Amino acid sequence: MSNQQTVQDIYAAFGRGDIPAILERLADDVRWDHLPDGGGAQRHDVPWLRERTGRDEVGGFFEALGGLEIHELAPTGFFEAGDTVVVLLDEDATVRATGERFRDRTAHVWTFTSDGRVVEFRHIADTVKHVEAYAARAMA
Secondary structure, eight states: OOOHHHHHHHHHHHHHTTHHHHHTTTTEEEEEETTTTTTOOOOSSOGGGGGGEEEHHHHHHHGGGEEEEEEEEEEEEEEEETTEEEEEEEEEEEEETTTOOEHHHHHHHHHHTTOOOEEEEEEOHHHHHHHHHHHHHHHO
């Protein structure tokens, strides 16, 4: 199976709500949304944009997504080169706690081990949109 097919299967599992099927595709020590320079997490309280390491912590990412009502998460393109798959997506969600809605065009970067497991995931997005929607009540 190609890495691109694995990523497509991950999105299909997400659409079905099958989080265990996603976690099975990850390396034990997967790095999730780590900054590339190793400089630590960005300074915000948005729970779905935090750095995570390992399958258990990534499970917490999916729990954090429960704070969103996702209206659309639609891949628009898949690009594979070597051990990396980049996915362009249209994203539309409402933060349940604030009622604030945001839309974004994002990219997900998936990096694989030689045995076909995801070893790193990066969510490239306009984090300001996420932060503002999440913090809307505090800012009012």
